Amino acid sequence: MKLIDRYIAFRFISRLIWSVIAAIVVFIVLDMVEMLGKFIDADVPASVVFQFYYLYIPYIAYLILPVATLLATMFTIGSLTISNELVAMHASGISFYRSMGWLLLLAVLIAAITFLFGETIVPEANKQRLEIYRYDLKKIPRESRASQGHIYVQIDEDTQLSIDRFNPISCEAFGLQIVDVDKGRLKGRVDAEKMIWRDSAWHLQGAVRREFNEQGDVTWLTGYNLSEVIKIGLKPDQMEKVQIKPEEMNYIELRNYIKKQKSIGANIVQWKVDLLFKVSMPVATVVIVLFGAPIASIRRRSGMVLGFGMALFICFIYFGFIQVGKVLGYKAVLDPFVSAWAGNIFFGLIGLTILFKWARG
Numbered sequence: 001m002k003l004i005d006r007y008i009a010f011r012f013i014s015r016l017i018w019s020v021i022a023a024i025v026v027f028i029v030l031d032m033v034e035m036l037g038k039f040i041d042a043d044v045p046a047s048v049v050f051q052f053y054y055l056y057i058p059y060i061a062y063l064i065l066p067v068a069t070l071l072a073t074m075f076t077i078g079s080l081t082i083s084n085e086l087v088a089m090h091a092s093g094i095s096f097y098r099s100m101g102w103l104l105l106l107a108v109l110i111a112a113i114t115f116l117f118g119e120t121i122v123p124e125a126n127k128q129r130l131e132i133y134r135y136d137l138k139k140i141p142r143e144s145r146a147s148q149g150h151i152y153v154q155i156d157e158d159t160q161l162s163i164d165r166f167n168p169i170s171c172e173a174f175g176l177q178i179v180d181v182d183k184g185r186l187k188g189r190v191d192a193e194k195m196i197w198r199d200s201a202w203h204l205q206g207a208v209r210r211e212f213n214e215q216g217d218v219t220w221l222t223g224y225n226l227s228e229v230i231k232i233g234l235k236p237d238q239m240e241k242v243q244i245k246p247e248e249m250n251y252i253e254l255r256n257y258i259k260k261q262k263s264i265g266a267n268i269v270q271w272k273v274d275l276l277f278k279v280s281m282p283v284a285t286v287v288i289v290l291f292g293a294p295i296a297s298i299r300r301r302s303g304m305v306l307g308f309g310m311a312l313f314i315c316f317i318y319f320g321f322i323q324v325g326k327v328l329g330y331k332a333v334l335d336p337f338v339s340a341w342a343g344n345i346f347f348g349l350i351g352l353t354i355l356f357k358w359a360r361g
Contacts, residue, residue, distance in 0.1 A: 005102050012076045012106060019068035020061060027060045028053055042137050055129035058122045065114050066284040067315050073103060073292045100293055107289040114282040119250040127248045153234060158182060171197035171236040186212050197236050246274035269336060273329035276340035287344045291351035318347055
């Protein structure tokens with residue numbers, strides 16, 4: 001790496017760090033304006049609020065890295081253009097492709113780090129943060145928890161309910177298992193196809209009960225109805241909040257969860273979109289450099305103010321395009337792969353076209 005390459009890399013990395021820090025601060029301040037009243041109403045201690053936002057930082061950094069990369073690219077290339085350093089590089093035989101090459105290499109490295117970061121630190125931090133949201137802010141009983149799509153509810157000291165899948169729209173739960181334990185011995189077990197919320201109570205459908213005596217003999221009770229016995233303590237809206245979310249799982253966990261949901265006939269379209277976005281989002285950092293650098297290389301008399309405004313405008317268009325694709329994927333209007341990758345492919349092709357045209361000019 002020559003001196004000029006180190007110079008460009010240093011300017012890019014320093015601006016990236018400041019962009020990430022600034023974006024995190026703005027994000028947290030705006031979120032606190034909305035959430036602080038809710039924390040006060042729920043009487044959440046200040047130490048827990050601090051922990052909540054401390055655990056929020058990895059996810060915020062993961063989300064805004066593409067935006068921060070674009071800002072760093074625009075400011076790096078833009079400042080080189082305004083100070084005529086880019087012209088001097090070209091005059092000394094250093095092509096625009098060479099300058100772009102190091103930025104793209106750094107962007108690929110950032111994409112790889114983003115993916116690994118999103119597979120290791122982010123899911124665990126999100127899990128802990130959402131536990132604070134569920135149990136300290138929303139006051140959902142801590143005996144209720146979620147693990148890779150399942151919902152577990154401690155009905156009482158000796159009875160536990162597990163649910164494979166919950167549909168918040170129809171207020172139906174599927175794949176239920178209720179286990180009764182007496183002094184460490186399995187006393188009874190109920191398996192039900194469905195549980196539905198009706199008349200302010202949970203009703204079982206397709207339930208079968210097995211009772212076990214001390215000798216290990218089993219008594220089967222088919223068509224069993226426990227609608228008047230089950231006192232879960234969670235309403236449908238609370239049941240939805242306790243479900244595990246995609247951002248709490250890494251790629252492998254989410255993929256395995258999708259396989260399991262598919263095996264029981266669940267609708268997995270939204271989960272497949274989220275799975276594909278776990279790969280397409282880090283790649284966005286490369287696409288955004290490819291798209292933003294040629295635009296920033298245009299000489300602008302208005303300086304960095306116009307560059308900042310242009311960067312925000314590009315972010316708005318780019319990520320607006322991606323979010324529209326994501327929603328269309330959720331609604332099954334677009335194929336999950338198309339919804340996750342259309343933005344990267346479309347803007348990547350535009351970036352390549354602009355790059356070749358302006359670099360030659």
